[in-house]
Amino acid sequence: MPHVTFVPLSGFRVREEALLELGMSLPGLAARGKAIGELPALGLLTLAGMLPAGWTCSYRPAVRCDEGLADSIADEQPALVAISALTASIEEAYALCRGLRLRGIRTVLGGLHATACAEEAARHADAVVVGSGEAVWRDVLKGAAAGNLQPQYRPGHQPLGERWPLPRFDLLGRSPPRFTLQTARGCPLACDFCGASRLLGSFREKPTDAIRRELAALQGLDPRPLVELADDNTFAGRRDAPELLAALADGGIRYFTECDWRIGERHEILANLADSGCVQVLVGIESLVFRYPGMGAKQAELARVMEAVQRIQEAGVAVNGCFIVGADGETRESLDRLAAFLLDSPFAEVQLTLQTPFPGTALHRRLSREGRLLAERGWPYYTLFDVTYRPDRLTVVELEAAFRLLLGIVFSREQTARRSAIRKRILRSRAEALA
Numbered sequence: 356m357p358h359v360t361f362v363p364l365s366g367f368r369v370r371e372e373a374l375l376e377l378g379m380s381l382p383g384l385a386a387r388g389k390a391i392g393e394l395p396a397l398g399l400l401t402l403a404g405m406l407p408a409g410w411t412c413s414y415r416p417a418v419r420c421d422e423g424l425a426d427s428i429a430d431e432q433p434a435l436v437a438i439s440a441l442t443a444s445i446e447e448a449y450a451l452c453r454g455l456r457l458r459g460i461r462t463v464l465g466g467l468h469a470t471a472c473a474e475e476a477a478r479h480a481d482a483v484v485v486g487s488g489e490a491v492w493r494d495v496l497k498g499a500a501a502g503n504l505q506p507q508y509r510p511g512h513q514p515l516g517e518r519w520p521l522p523r524f525d526l527l528g529r530s531p532p533r534f535t536l537q538t539a540r541g542c543p544l545a546c547d548f549c550g551a552s553r554l555l556g557s558f559r560e561k562p563t564d565a566i567r568r569e570l571a572a573l574q575g576l577d578p579r580p581l582v583e584l585a586d587d588n589t590f591a592g593r594r595d596a597p598e599l600l601a602a603l604a605d606g607g608i609r610y611f612t613e614c615d616w617r618i619g620e621r622h623e624i625l626a627n628l629a630d631s632g633c634v635q636v637l638v639g640i641e642s643l644v645f646r647y648p649g650m651g652a653k654q655a656e657l658a659r660v661m662e663a664v665q666r667i668q669e670a671g672v673a674v675n676g677c678f679i680v681g682a683d684g685e686t687r688e689s690l691d692r693l694a695a696f697l698l699d700s701p702f703a704e705v706q707l708t709l710q711t712p713f714p715g716t717a718l719h720r721r722l723s724r725e726g727r728l729l730a731e732r733g734w735p736y737y738t739l740f741d742v743t744y745r746p747d748r749l750t751v752v753e754l755e756a757a758f759r760l761l762l763g764i765v766f767s768r769e770q771t772a773r774r775s776a777i778r779k780r781i782l783r784s785r786a787e788a789l790a
Contacts, residue, residue, distance in 0.1 A: 619663025
């Protein structure tokens, strides 16, 4: 009976030692990093749900790769090992592929990085899935069983139809801190820093009946699951928002998701968002100094955005304001202004990352054309917390130092406590509204 071992390379990665030390002393920053690192790999769980009769599988998330991991996987005698990794961990994935292939085990790589850098990935694995894995997964399995895997599998341009298999949530064992569930893939916007909106195919919204089926599966494992929606922009499409919110409410979940500020101007969403189980939304404000191309209708004056943020929180849902540091035009003065803004902002939570030119994005292509990518800082530096390019107004060292200083200010114990009080106030008002 052929066996597949699914290996997501999980965990939170930071290269710079000073930032690592800083993270240890900032509870808010460390907590969010831990939560991200613990998220289940929904893509691999979905492929597990597509295994035909006669195949068995195991799910082996790994924070780091070493010889012991390769040996323990080899003990399972798999016909195939399917590995997913983000850019920051891709070289670890390549090393794992080499170790497994030396043991005579076939490997296949997939995900955003493998899609953007297919030729590179193909030098390390027996096969690479480019784009959506569901469309080609059966072909990959046939090739593995027959011993003739193709170097690359591409879904082509044919429509995927209604292929929304039920993920194998049961492979997670005991209930994880958060489950993942996807209601839509990609985003109709095309922000030039975003590596997720288009690489795996066009924007698609999952049918409500498929969402309800997945929610029922989660409730079978945990009667009140905490879920992070693996969406790039949950309410940005054209589907009926109240229908989606009703399905989420019926699912009995508490959830966190990503969307854009425009939901604060949509009454049909705000009226039911908290009742649907939504606890917090991450809203990309992005940069206060640079207007990224591709943001479309998401681009607006800050005053309008902040009014929408206030309305979301008044509706009983905390807002995590997400900001990108280091865009063109960034200076020490602009970072001081950002710090002052965040110290007095109404956000219930804040996320700060460095501009990162992930492969496959318009940002990466532009900085490459301009000769600004740092050749000495390879993929392991693409963590969202390490500088990988030459800024236009600061030196690399200046940006690194300014980013550390900003993190120290925004995630100080005082500021972490202030935002915690905001979250508690939102929860109290929400409870009072339901009473």
